[in-house]
Amino acid sequence: MAIPGNFLSESTSSMDPAITGWTPKTNCTLLMGTGGRVGDGCLTMKSVAAGEMQCRTVSSYAVVAGNDYEVFADAAGGTVPERIGIRWMTASNVEISVSWSMTTSSASASWHRIAVTATAPTDATMAQVLFSSTPAAGAVSSYLENVYFGLPIRTGGNLLTHGAEGHELATNWPYVAATNCSIARTMPPVSWPTINYVGGGAVATMTVTANGDASFRCTEQALVTPGQEYLASSHLNPPTSGSTAWIELRFYDAAHSQIQATRANLAAPGTNYYMQSVSDVAPPTAVYASVAFGLTGATAGQVLRTDTSAITVAPVLVTDSVVPYSDTSFEAGVGTWTVVSGVATLGRTSPWAPSIDAFYAMTITSSTATTSVIRSGRYPLPDGEVNFRSSLTATVTAGGWTLTRGLRWYDAANASLGLTTGLAGAAPTPGWWKLSNDFVRPVGATQVAFEWTLVATAPSSVLRVDVAAIWPVLPAxxxxxxxxxxxxxxxxxxxxxxxxxxxxxxxxxxxxxxxxxxxxxxxxxxxxxxxxxxxxxxxxxxxxxxxxxxxxxxxxxxxxxxxSDTVTISLADRNECWLKDPGNPQRNLRVLVKQGPNWQRPIAQAEYRVRGRRNSVVLSDVRGGLEGGLALWTRTDEERGALHWLLDSGNVLLWQAMPGMGVSDMYVNVGQVDEARVTSYAPEPWREWQLPLREADMPTTVGVAGSAGRTWQDVLTENATWEDVLNRYATWEDVFLNRPIGG
Known part of the structure; x- marks a missing residue:
């Protein structure tokens, strides 16, 4: 894969399919090698005799005087260390000077990164890439691939300069010893992923002077905004897996006086390079921010190395989440999360252990099969928002858990307004699961906190969680x-x-x-x-x-x-009932009941009289459903017309009455209907209806056609013109019922 921004062609960078982009410069021959990392090919530079050998790119590349340029590559050679450089040229290809990287501190047969950044000198218009090593004899080989030349590749959004981030720029290197150490730039042979374009090459190296704490700091200070959360990060290379190596995000006021420092310790599983970050919100008087590094309880002679340092605005993993990054991703520890009750303990995973964001997650461990409650700190809520969603991504790594997920609400005086929770449920397995709930903010709430009740279903149960968020939403x-x-x-x-x-x-x-x-x-x-x-x-x-x-x-x-939440439909007058057409809710009607049915339950039987026996033999089918007559009143001509419309289809209807009226909801078939006047007075609108009902099964294949609240606006939204309406529906009833032709 081509390196973004590379001035070199893909073939010249990766040595695939050929090495024609390179040519000998001094004391070497070039061969096509195998065993590369970004492809099978690599460049083999073999010495003709003892002494320095060099090769260069065939092409020269345009540069602008005064601009910084970077070159890096992956190199290997078990006999002799290497270096890489930028050869600055005039417009007529006359060499002006060469900016060399440091030489790798030791030879290594493993692929490792070499790099340098330099400023194009005055009169430089072109540049070439040089590769160099100094063997003590002829026929010694050094290997090269994955070469980049171009503008410095940066961590996105880094507030520190490239010189502070990658250590490849030797001029004005902004790191100094602070306590009990010496500090220098070195280039150890470190194998970085081929696509980690900001890592590798020179590193900051702290050597401890005497037993005790030691630290160094970056003198460069980046501008920050008070109230904004920032993230400091770097790869740390501790001397031992038990070393307490740390990174610190420091804030300074306008006079460059330190006013706040937030530290995160590396939980190192070994002595490799591990990314560690720490985040915090810039205090009200903050103007600048910087980084510092160190070892706690170090031993004289121990070495801490760092690379790819950055200060960025803290990432927002979930848009509009009120949870700060420190409590979201658990990179610096468990943040403000605590155990309210129970035996559970909270911890942080080792770097590179499975997580959802970055390099750490929080672990919840229960030694016994008991209940524990954990809670986060309080987070301010935005004004005006009512519905909020909480989510945590979790995975069960041992035992099992039953979870009750909730939010606790607080007013401006930090007084609790109560806890709202979802239903308890088993933590799903296997793998990571995003567990989310929607909650309604109570009146007066200005702050919110996570609160989970966890029941371990087995001793030594472990739950790992990551990416905690609370944000305003329309409810799911x-x-x-x-x-x-x-x-x-x-x-x-x-x-x-x-x-x-x-x-x-x-x-x-x-x-x-x-x-x-x-x-x-x-x-x-x-x-x-x-x-x-x-x-x-x-x-x-x-x-x-x-x-x-x-x-x-x-x-x-x-x-x-x-x-969902729990809801209840009310009926103000318990003497009324609903008659509903399940497939056509526009026809549903609320009517006044005169008298409920006296039920009968028919049964099909065959009787056989046996000669000489007193009792006959009766063969019966199963007893049928309820049958009876429902007496109703309609009170207006409109109600009477609506009841006719409801009954016209002959569909199975749903009869519903309020609890306590002696009947349950029932699907019914309606037989021959009697409509009678209640008086002999002709203008009297009241009618008395007799509806013979037979209990029926719920229709399962009938779909809902439209809505009881369908309006002309719905028709307008669904159809661009009246011609579309005419083409889509056969009758006006079909328009009202949203029953299109062919639908």
Whole structure:
């Protein structure tokens, strides 16, 4: 893969498929080697005799005097160390000077990075890349590949200069010893990933003078903004795995006096180079920031090396999250998280252990199968926002857990306003899972904190978590009861296209019933939009219900799920009832009950009289459902017309009454209807109806056509012109019911 911004061609950089971009300069021959890292090919430079040998690029590359340029490469050679340089040329290709890197501190047969950054001198218009080593005999080989020449490659957003970040620029190197040490630039043979273009080459090297703490610092100070969170990072190379190596983010005021320092220790698993970062918010009087490094409890002669130092604005892993990076990613430790109760302990993983962001995660360990509660610090909430989502990504690495995820709310005086939680559930396994919940901010809340109750289901259970966030959102699962239509509006957001979604209504007795959608019951329905809005007209009256949704990705065996809040539909007059057409909610009608049915339950039987026996033999089928007559009143001509419209289709209807009226919700077929006047007075609008009912099964294939609240605005939104309406619907009733031709 080509290195971004490289002046060299891909062939000249990678030595694949040929080394024609290079030519001998002094005391060497060039051969095509094998065993490269970015491709099989590499450049072999072999000495003709003892003494320095050099090769260079065939081409010269245009440069601008006064600009900084960088060259780096991966080199190898078990016999002799190497260096790399930039050969500055005039327009007529006359050499002006050469800017050499440091020579690698020792020879290494492993691929390692060599690099230098230098300023193009006056009169320089062209440049070449040089590669050099000094063997003590002929026929000694050095190897080269993955070569870059161009402008310095930086860490994105780094507030420090390239000289402070990578140590390849020797002039005005901004590092000094602070305590009990000496400091220098060195170039050890370190093997970096081939695509780590900001790492490698020269490093800052601190040597401890005497036993005790030692540190050095960067003299360069970057401008910062008070109230903004910043992240300092660097690769640290500790002398031993047990060493306490650290990085510190320091803030300074306008007079360059230090006013705050935040430190993060490296949890080193070995003696390699490990990325370590630390973050904090710039205090009110901060103007500048810088970095420092050190060892705690060091031994005389120990060495700490650092590379690729940076100060950046702290990343926002979740847009608008109120959780600072220190509590989100756990790079410097567990932040403000604490154990409120129980035996659980909080810790931080070793670098390079599996995590979601950067290099660390937080671990929660319970030695016994008991309950613990953990809580974060308090985070300020933005004004005006009501709905918030919390999320943590977690993986079970030992034992098992049952989790109750919640948020604790606080007012401006730091007084708790209570805890809101989701339902308890088992932590899913295996792998990482994003566990999120939506909560409504209580009145008066100005701050919020995570609070989780964790039940370890086995001794020595371990849960690893990362990327904690709380941010304002439209709820992913929202339910709103509507008493006027006797329905619940359900909104599912942030769905993944192609997933299979199933949706249930759950009553207090735990019974789950599939909710009806446009194509029938929502059971394994393919998601075709990132959001779904469903109006549930079959939810019971006066009974609290909640909704449960499962989403199954294509090819997956485990489904994600969501649980809604609990809602209740009310009916102000318990003497009324609802008659509903499950497939056509526009026809639903609330009517006044005169008298409930006296139920009969018919049964098909065959009687056989046996001669000489007193009792006959009766063969029976199963007993049928309820049958009876419902007496209703309509009070206006409009109500009477609406009831006729409801009954015209002959569809199975849903009859619903309030709890305590002696009947349960029932799907019914309506037989021959009697409509009678209540008086002989002709203008009297009241009518008495006799509806013969027979209990029926819930229709499972009927889909909901439109909405009880369908308006002309809906028609306008769905159709660009009236011609489109005429072409799409056969009748005005079809327009009202949203029943398009062919749909």
């Amino acid at each position: 699962f929202e339910v709103e009861p509507d008493d006027a239509t006797g329905s619940v509006r359900i909104t599912l957001r942030e769905l993944n296209l192609g997933d299979a979604v199933s949706l249930w209504r759950v009553t207090p007795d735990g019974r789950r019933t599939h909710v009806r959608g446009t194509a029938g019951l929502i059971s394994g329905t393919t998601v075709t939009s990132s959001s779904m809005v469903i109006e549930d007209y079959e939810a019971p009256l006066g009974i609290p219900v909640y909704y449960y949704a499962e989403m199954l990705a294509p090819g997956a065996t485990l489904a994600s799920h969501r649980t």
